[in-house]
Amino acid sequence: MALVRNNSSNGREPVLSPRSLTSPRGLxxxxxLAARPTPEPVRPLANFPPSIWADRFITFSLDNSxxxxxxxxxxxxxxxxxxxxTDTTIDATTKLKLIYSVHRLGLSYLYPxxxxxxxxxxxxxxxxxxxxxxxxxxISVQFQVFRHHGYRLSSDIFKKFKDTTTGIFTDEVSxxxxxxxxxxxxxxxxLHGEDILDEALAFTEAQLKKIxxxxxxxxxxxxxxxxxxxxxxxxxxxxxxxxxxxxEEDFSCxxxxxxxxxxxxxxxxxxxxxxxxxxxxxxxxxxxxxxVPYIRDRVPEIYLWxxxxxxxxxxxxxxxxxxxxxxxxxxxxxxxxAYATIDEIRLITDAINRWEMSAIDQLxxxxxxxxxxLLNEYDDLEKEYSKDGRAFSVHAxxxxxxxxxxxxxxxxxxxxxxxxxxxxxxxxxGLITSAYNVISKSALVGMGAIADEEALAWFETHPKILxxxxxxxxxxxxxxxxxxxxxxxxxxxxxxxxxxxYKVSEEVAIKELMKIIENAWKDINEGCLKPTEVSMALxxxxxxxxxxxxxxxxxxxxxxxxxxxxKDYITLLFVSPPPxxxx
Ligand SMILES: CC(C)=CCC/C(C)=C/COP(=O)(O)OP(=O)(O)O
Ligand SMILES: [Mg+2]
Numbered sequence: 001m002a003l004v005r006n007n008s009s010n011g012r013e014p015v016l017s018p019r020s021l022t023s024p025r026g027l028x029x030x031x032x033l034a035a036r037p038t039p040e041p042v043r044p045l046a047n048f049p050p051s052i053w054a055d056r057f058i059t060f061s062l063d064n065s066x067x068x069x070x071x072x073x074x075x076x077x078x079x080x081x082x083x084x085x086t087d088t089t090i091d092a093t094t095k096l097k098l099i100y101s102v103h104r105l106g107l108s109y110l111y112p113x114x115x116x117x118x119x120x121x122x123x124x125x126x127x128x129x130x131x132x133x134x135x136x137x138x139i140s141v142q143f144q145v146f147r148h149h150g151y152r153l154s155s156d157i158f159k160k161f162k163d164t165t166t167g168i169f170t171d172e173v174s175x176x177x178x179x180x181x182x183x184x185x186x187x188x189x190x191l192h193g194e195d196i197l198d199e200a201l202a203f204t205e206a207q208l209k210k211i212x213x214x215x216x217x218x219x220x221x222x223x224x225x226x227x228x229x230x231x232x233x234x235x236x237x238x239x240x241x242x243x244x245x246x247x248e249e250d251f252s253c254x255x256x257x258x259x260x261x262x263x264x265x266x267x268x269x270x271x272x273x274x275x276x277x278x279x280x281x282x283x284x285x286x287x288x289x290x291x292v293p294y295i296r297d298r299v300p301e302i303y304l305w306x307x308x309x310x311x312x313x314x315x316x317x318x319x320x321x322x323x324x325x326x327x328x329x330x331x332x333x334x335x336x337x338a339y340a341t342i343d344e345i346r347l348i349t350d351a352i353n354r355w356e357m358s359a360i361d362q363l364x365x366x367x368x369x370x371x372x373x374l375l376n377e378y379d380d381l382e383k384e385y386s387k388d389g390r391a392f393s394v395h396a397x398x399x400x401x402x403x404x405x406x407x408x409x410x411x412x413x414x415x416x417x418x419x420x421x422x423x424x425x426x427x428x429x430g431l432i433t434s435a436y437n438v439i440s441k442s443a444l445v446g447m448g449a450i451a452d453e454e455a456l457a458w459f460e461t462h463p464k465i466l467x468x469x470x471x472x473x474x475x476x477x478x479x480x481x482x483x484x485x486x487x488x489x490x491x492x493x494x495x496x497x498x499x500x501x502y503k504v505s506e507e508v509a510i511k512e513l514m515k516i517i518e519n520a521w522k523d524i525n526e527g528c529l530k531p532t533e534v535s536m537a538l539x540x541x542x543x544x545x546x547x548x549x550x551x552x553x554x555x556x557x558x559x560x561x562x563x564x565x566x567k568d569y570i571t572l573l574f575v576s577p578p579p580x581x582x583x
Contacts, residue, residue, distance in 0.1 A: 046294035070267035080256035106240030136179030295334035318446030407432035415491035426497035465527030
């Protein structure tokens with residue numbers, strides 16, 4: 001959102017130059033206009049909190065032999081778990097619980113085909129009578145495991161837990177903590193029209209909140225954890241670590257799973273610390289802290305955001321690229337929102353649209369280094385990916401970057417005209433400024449063969465699931481930041497646009513926007529069910545982008561003020577030691 005400013009001749013008193021202080025008008029001979037230094041406009045103070053990490057992650061030094069040792073150590077438990085997953089002698093209930101744990105531990109990326117094949121068989125064999133016999137916990141686990149992997153298991157299997165006369169969940173359910181916990185997790189996978197899951201969510205949330213203080217041990221930790229953030233709206237890497245710490249009884253019977261999870265966490269942490277070092281070093285080398293010191297300096301936070309999209313080791317290059325491009329977005333957003341004048345914003349947008357180095361001449365001094373780095377980075381990417389015929393993905397990212405610059409400009413123009421957009425008008429531009437189109441397209445660049453031209457053509461249709469993720473991003477950010485942005489004099493948010501459009505109170509507007517967000521989640525859940533429009537590998541980053549908005553904005557503006565959630569997550573993933581292999 002761009003800053004509100006008083007714009008009579010841009011609303012600024014020119015800063016007095018040293019000459020004007022010592023040479024009162026009329027006492028010196030007039031100087032030709034062109035030679036007069038342009039007065040530097042008075043700029044609003046961006047005063048964002050500084051980074052809480054300084055150079056913390058630059059000092060890491062990767063020992064390649066250690067990384068290799070972990071990669072080798074993974075092999076044996078990986079094969080052992082593969083044998084478990086494909087073991088035909090294991091009964092369906094045990095098998096589904098195993099696949100559930102493997103997924104929650106972040107290990108299903110190792111067996112995409114095996115898991116799919118197993119679930120295909122088990123899903124076809126589903127006998128609804130079976131669900132009449134089993135308990136809430138077992139049913140909920142199976143519901144989740146099927147839905148996580150795209151199988152449309154009907155939510156009718158929960159009907160038997162409702163009292164037929166009152167229509168509400170039975171007393172028995174409210175006494176079954178583990179069952180409620182799992183039902184609460186299941187409810188987040190709900191689709192449009194699944195009223196029973198809407199009700200289940202409200203019911204289990206209220207019940208779990210009521211009893212949480214009476215619980216102890218792992219169960220207390222599990223309930224606290226799920227109430228804070230259910231698995232489905234969490235960051236996969238973090239959720240895997242938390243699950244490992246608090247749900248041991250789910251998987252400890254499988255020694256190979258425990259061993260595999262531990263080695264995998266150690267292996268991934270080394271790789272991710274190295275990636276974080278690389279982007280931190282790049283950021284430092286590019287001297288952004290000197291050229292654009294007014295922006296939010298958030299390298300580890302943005303790397304975490306992108307790690308939230310995909311954590312698989314083979315997307316290492318993809319993460320580096322997407323992190324750099326997202327950091328460019330932070331520079332652009334903060335420049336437009338908190339530093340540049342409207343005239344400068346127009347010039348910067350024009351230069352980005354022209355996308356040629358000669359456009360640098362028209363730019364204010366402070367943004368020139370950024371513009372140069374932006375063009376050079378994209379140039380390098382184009383060269384790198386032309387070699388294997390993948391330059392199309394770089395072009396798509398570039399075009400989306402140009403589009404968001406125009407979107408940010410539109411916000412700035414609205415503000416400059418003291419105009420609050422209508423809600424539909426706001427949302428049209430808001431989906432663009434959510435940044436999720438640029439980020440999801442940039443995420444494709446380094447993904448390799450699966451992100452082919454056909455995949456990109458699908459993205460270009462602006463599919464429902466992508467729209468939903470953008471919408472969640474735009475509105476959840478707005479709901480959490482509108483007061484702060486108003487105080488800073490930034491432009492109207494979705495909350496303001498909604499209030500204006502529907503003439504409702506702030507409270508009602510927020511409630512309604514939260515409902516819109518809930519509905520968009522149902523679109524996302526629907527879009528991840530088979531048959532999917534494109535492969536799950538392409539849909540997962542879109543789903544994960546929506547999750548990351550929840551992670552960053554559920555409790556506060558965690559991006560501007562990263563001292564809570566993001567600091568904890570960064571510490572857990574890149575600072576604290578991963579689970580030890582010794583015990
Ligand atoms: C989604 C991501 C990772 C985008 C890049 C960083 C960014 C612009 C974050 C939102 O900040 P904001 O709250 O200032 O956004 P806006 O100015 O659009 O409200
Ligand atoms: Mg902003």
